[in-house]
Amino acid sequence: MTETKLPVDRLLHVADLHFWRVVFDPLRLANKRFLGNLNVALRRRHEFRMERAKPFADALAATEVRHVVLTGDFTSTSAEEEFELASEFVRGLQRRGLTLSILAGNHDVYTFEARRKRRFERCFAGLVPDTGFPARKALPGGTGLILMPTVCPNFLTARGRASQVDIEAAHRLLADCTSPVIVAAHYPVLHRTYGYASRVSRRLRNAEALRRMLGASGKRILYVCGHVHRFSYVQDPEYANVAHLSTGAFFRDDPEHGRQGEFSEIHVCDDGFRVFRHTHEGEWRRQAC
Numbered sequence: 001m002t003e004t005k006l007p008v009d010r011l012l013h014v015a016d017l018h019f020w021r022v023v024f025d026p027l028r029l030a031n032k033r034f035l036g037n038l039n040v041a042l043r044r045r046h047e048f049r050m051e052r053a054k055p056f057a058d059a060l061a062a063t064e065v066r067h068v069v070l071t072g073d074f075t076s077t078s079a080e081e082e083f084e085l086a087s088e089f090v091r092g093l094q095r096r097g098l099t100l101s102i103l104a105g106n107h108d109v110y111t112f113e114a115r116r117k118r119r120f121e122r123c124f125a126g127l128v129p130d131t132g133f134p135a136r137k138a139l140p141g142g143t144g145l146i147l148m149p150t151v152c153p154n155f156l157t158a159r160g161r162a163s164q165v166d167i168e169a170a171h172r173l174l175a176d177c178t179s180p181v182i183v184a185a186h187y188p189v190l191h192r193t194y195g196y197a198s199r200v201s202r203r204l205r206n207a208e209a210l211r212r213m214l215g216a217s218g219k220r221i222l223y224v225c226g227h228v229h230r231f232s233y234v235q236d237p238e239y240a241n242v243a244h245l246s247t248g249a250f251f252r253d254d255p256e257h258g259r260q261g262e263f264s265e266i267h268v269c270d271d272g273f274r275v276f277r278h279t280h281e282g283e284w285r286r287q288a289c
Contacts, residue, residue, distance in 0.1 A: 007267035007274070009141035011182065012060055012068040014263050015226025016249035018048045018107065019085040020076040035156075044076055049260070052251040052280075053089050056261055059284055061096040065265060067139055068098050071226040071247075072105025072151065072186040074123075078114035083123040090124065101137055102127050104151050105186045105227065106160060112153045134170040136177070143268045144177030146170055148185040150204055160187040160204040160227075167206070171213050180220035180272055188225045188246050189214075195232030195246065202227070215239030222266065222273045231262060233275050233289045245275055258282075 022045065060068060074086035093100060102124055109115040121128050129135040133149035148170050150160040162185075174181060187204035189211040191197070204210070214221050221242045229249040236242040248254070251261040258281050265276040265286070275289040 005269075007141075007269050009139040009143040009268040010065045010067070011139060011143075011145075011266045011268070012063065012065050012263055013184075013224050013245065013247045013266060014060070014068055014070045014250050015247040016073040016105065016229055017053075017070075017086065017089065017251070018044060018073055018076045018249065019050060019053075019082045019089070020044055020048060021079055021081040021085070039076075047253050048076075048249070049251050049253060050085065052261060054092065056251055056263075056280070057089065057092050057096060059278070059280075060093065060263065061098060063265060063278075066097065066099055067101070068093060069101045069145065069147075069182075069184050069224065070103070071184055071224065072103045073107045073226060073249075074105065074120075075107050075110070078108055078110035078119055080119070083119055087123050090127070100127055101145060101147060101184070103133070103147055103149065103184060103186055106151045106154075106158055109151050109153045115153045134166055134173055136173040139182075139268070141268065142178070144174075144181040146173050146177070146181065146183045148183055148210070150185045150187040150210075157201040159201060162187075162189075162204055162206040162210040164206070164209065167210050167213050170210075171217070174214075174217050174219060174221075177219060180222065180268055182222050182224060182266070182268070183214060184224045186225060187227050188244065189223065190234070190236070190244050193232040193234050193244070193246070196228040196230040198228060211236070211239070211242075214242050217241070220272055222275075224264075224266070231264075231277055233277075243273060248279075 075082035137145045189207040232246045247264040248262040260280040262279045267274040
């Protein structure tokens with residue numbers, strides 16, 4: 001799509017921060033956190049470089065795009081200490097003048113205890129809608145932004161869930177929006193694109209029902225997600241009105257491609273969307289997609 005005039009709205013997408021803390025108290029490891037903590041100790045603490053949080057927050061503010069949607073996985077094992085780090089990062093974005101919309105990722109409800117204690121909701125009180133999710137917001141230019149819940153705790157897997165009740169609620173919210181519309185969630189509804197391939201243990205349950213609802217809505221939709229830690233921007237192979245954007249993890253080291261993190265910039269135009277990929281490769285680079 002050729003952009004011939006100013007966009008109606010602009011939005012940044014940030015995914016999968018994965019703030020982490022290694023937990024040493026054995027009493028706190030008598031659940032799934034034992035496996036997650038082992039993963040943090042052996043791999044994730046080397047992969048997700050938290051010292052980049054503040055300078056990368058400055059990079060978001062430097063774009064002069066004022067609205068940011070964060071689609072979850074603020075934490076690694078939903079530990080209190082990780083939520084404290086995530087909360088400080090989010091407050092820092094707000095101090096920089098950014099307006100935020102947020103969703104939980106599966107790592108933010110990593111244990112049944114974290115979900116039961118509503119740790120995510122308590123940490124981000126004031127940002128989580130009073131009515132819960134799904135929720136609809138309006139960007140300054142009037143573009144509808146639907147926030148779709150897709151996460152649930154699991155005993156072993158990393159699977160998500162789009163309940164039929166939530167799909168129907170999102171459908172009602174979508175019906176009241178004018179095209180084009182952005183729908184944000186943590187999980188992708190496409191299991192495979194040129195950028196990623198999701199294992200069965202990491203997929204969204206009922207993904208096809210959610211995808212079918214979007215396709216049958218009659219609205220031009222950009223479905224924005226994270227979870228897979230890979231960038232991908234594709235047209236839906238079955239529904240011409242739906243495009244899918246997954247954004248790579250915000251400060252994840254990717255030595256294979258020489259990247260130290262990324263985020264996406266979305267322009268909403270009268271006739272659809274334009275996406276720019278920002279990658280850090282020693283310095284920030286912006287590429288039209």
